[in-house]
Amino acid sequence: MKNFALIGAAGYIAPRHMRAIKDTGCRLSAAYDLNDSVGIIDSLAPEADFFTSFECFYEHAQTLRRSRANALDYVTVCSPNHLHHAHICAGLRLGADVICEKPLVPTPELLDELALVERETGKRVFNILQLRHHTAIIQLREKVRAAPSTTKFDVELTYITSRGKWYAESWKGDPRKSFGVATNIGVHFYDMLHFIFGALQRNVVHYRADSKAAGYLEYERARVRWFLSIDANDLPEDVKGKKPTYRNISISGDQLEFSEGFTDLHTASYREILADRGYGLADARHCIETVCAIRTAQPVRGADCEVHPYVARIGK
Template sequence: MKNFALIGAAGYIAPRHMRAIKDTGNCLTAAFDVNDSVGIIDTLAPDAVFFTDFECFYERAHTLRRSPDQALSYVAVCSPNHLHHAHIAAGLRLGCDVICEKPLVPTPALVDELARVERETGQRVFNILQLRHHEAIVQLRDKVATAQQNTKFDVDLTYITSRGKWYAASWKGDPRKSFGVVTNIGVHFFDMLHFIFGELQRSEVHYNTETKAGGYLEYQRARVRWFLSIDANDLPDAVKGKKTTYRNIDISGEPLEFSDGFTDLHTTSYTEILAGHGYGLEDARPCIETVHAIRTAKPLVSTLREMHPFVSLLK
């Protein structure tokens, strides 16, 4: 049994990490968050020590190293995006391997910096890239791999997840902290595209605001028109008033159905990491490079063939 600490225990995604720690037969020993709405701990790890001051948390974690049976083996990071780098580095310097939520960090330069801290400490960083474990995604990857090598698939990726006014008031609505809608809600989709279709060859951005973005990506095996939004007004008429989220991936005229099967993906990710098969810094680098390039690109005027249909409606 391994001892875990959790940074960002009050966040939306933290319970999935707590559940994964428990379901893999391990122990959440200590947790930290500046917010104290963490009652879920009573259900999943009632004996975990909880801190709202990072200095106290860090000192406790460091003290635990004196006892082999209490020493931490892993630190899980679920804090706001802009804090990931600092919290990952802190976990490594505590002598722990670190498991971090997406997005790992905002820039390739910070991936390089974490690689340096890995070398200094001898510890590892693992990123939760849960879509790589989804059965439908794995099956599609196998299908692409066995298709004729000169085949390029035409893909439309659409993801609209409505957010209320609270979003803009939270850290997620601050691009200095979330790094924008493309990074915050899109990075795992861009990792999925790389995982399935290979190396990225070309990228164009056609639209990019605080609430939505769209563009074109060309991979070794696919031409992808993509659109991401947190604006409920972008929902298709057939969905409005019925659902708050619309997710669609069309591959050469065939829809990819993967609405279900997300429940246990964090536990699967933890199982793979504990077995020595986790996704590290270099696995995460391509999607970080992609979102960084999109975030810093100037939107271009493009042909309708390469522009996502939802973007063309905005022009």
């Protein structure tokens, strides 16, 4: 049984990590968050110590190191995006391996810095890239690998997940903290595309705003038109008023159906990490480089065949 601490216990994604810790037979011994809306701990780890001061949490974690039975084996990071780097480094310096949500960090340079801290501490960083464990994604990857090597698939990715007015007031609506909508809601899709279709060859941005972004990505085995949005006005007419989210991925005319099967992906990720088969810094680099380029690129007018059809609807 491994000992875990969790940073960001009041966040949306934290319960999935708490469940994964419990389902893998491990123990959440300490948790931290500025906010104290963490009643979920009662059902998953009622014995865990909880702190609303990072200094107190860190000092407690240091005292745990005095006993091998109580010392932390892992620190899980679920804090806001802009705090990931600092919290990962803190976990490594506590003598623990670190598991962190996406995006790991905003830039490749910070990945390099994490690699230095890994070497200094002798500990490792693991990124949650849960779509790589989804059955439908694995099957599509095998299908692509089985196709002739000269085949390039035409992919259209549309992901609209409506967010209310609260979003703009939260850290997620602040690009200095979330690094923008393409990074915050898109990074796992870019990792998925790389996982399936290979190395990225071109990265063009056609539109970027606070609530949406669109562009073109060309991989070894695919040409991808993508559109991401948190604006409910972008939902298709037949979806508006019925569902807050629309997800559609077509591959050369075939629809990728993966709306089911998400429930246990974090637990699957934890099992792989505990078996020393987790995804580390090198695995995360590709999607970090992709979102960094999207975030800093100057949007351009693209060829019609490369522009997602939803771009033409913006402003109408």
